[in-house]
Amino acid sequence: MSRAVALREFVIPFIGLKLGETSFKFHIEDKFFTYFEGSELITGSNVEVEMVLDKRTTMIVLTFYVQGTIKATCDRCLNEMDQELLDEFTVFVKFSQDADGMDEEEDVIFLPTNETHLDVGHLVYEFVNLSIPLQKGCKPEEIGGPGCNKVVLEKLGYFAEGKEGDGENENDDDNNNDEDIDQRWSALKKLK
Numbered sequence: 753m754s755r756a757v758a759l760r761e762f763v764i765p766f767i768g769l770k771l772g773e774t775s776f777k778f779h780i781e782d783k784f785f786t787y788f789e790g791s792e793l794i795t796g797s798n799v800e801v802e803m804v805l806d807k808r809t810t811m812i813v814l815t816f817y818v819q820g821t822i823k824a825t826c827d828r829c830l831n832e833m834d835q836e837l838l839d840e841f842t843v844f845v846k847f848s849q850d851a852d853g854m855d856e857e858e859d860v861i862f863l864p865t866n867e868t869h870l871d872v873g874h875l876v877y878e879f880v881n882l883s884i885p886l887q888k889g890c891k892p893e894e895i896g897g898p899g900c901n902k903v904v905l906e907k908l909g910y911f912a913e914g915k916e917g918d919g920e921n922e923n924d925d926d927n928n929n930d931e932d933i934d935q936r937w938s939a940l941k942k943l944k
Contacts, residue, residue, distance in 0.1 A: 755787045762873030769807050776803045780820070780880055788877050794884075796823025799837060801876050812845040814872065816879045824888040828908075829901040833890060839883035843875060 764776065780799040785791045799820030806813040817840050824835035847865045863870070890900055 758783075758787055759871075759873040762871060762876060764805065764870045764872060765868060766805065766807060766812060766870050767868040769805065771807050771809065774805045774807070776805065777801070778803070778876055780876065785877070788874070791877075792881075794822055796821070796834070797880075798822075799880055801880065803872060803876070811847065812870070814843045814845060814875070816841045816843070816875065818879055818883045822884065824884075826889050826900070827887050828889045828895070829904045831890075831899060831901045833888075833899060835884065835888050837880070837883040839879065841875075841879045841882070845870065 761778065778801045780797055780801060782795055782797050785794045785797070797820070799818060799822065802817040802819075804815045804817075806815070818837055820837050821834040822837065823832055825831070826833050842859060844860045846860060846862055847867070848862050849865055890897070894900065896902065896905060
């Protein structure tokens with residue numbers, strides 16, 4: 753199946769829509785990511801993207817709501833897990849006679865005034881990727897639970913005394929080295 757055919761649901765004919773809000777829903781699975789060059793391999797994706805298109809007389813406001821899960825590797829225990837995605841993005845679409853000559857802005861898209869369709873496939877792709885946290889991990893209440901790799905956590909010393917939040921070991925080291933710390937950095941110690 754060609755890319756154009758596979759992604760045609762993301763081409764929105766906004767010219768026939770009435771002023772006001774119209775909602776579109778897209779279900780994203782693994783195959784979707786293969787249509788974009790340089791895409792990172794994402795597996796186990798089960799993501800719903802709702803796009804609310806608010807058509808106004810001079811512009812269009814697109815609001816994307818991303819919700820779902822992907823398979824990811826926990827950065828802490830290295831087990832595979834379902835990483836939840838939940839995010840919201842807004843993009844403004846403005847019309848211009850010289851859309852090609854307009855400077856691009858982060859959350860503004862310029863279209864020629866005679867344009868009748870809007871391809872949101874790449875926006876959906878970007879927003880799903882931006883919804884993936886940089887640090888993937890089990891929820892705090894699940895750490896050390898049945899889904900975690902306890903062998904890895906033990907090797908990291910996660911279950912050792914003072915590692916689960918009392919901070920005794922850290923404070924002892926900091927108090928012993930006060931003379932060695934450059935005074936320019938002493939203000940940062942107050943942020944602990």
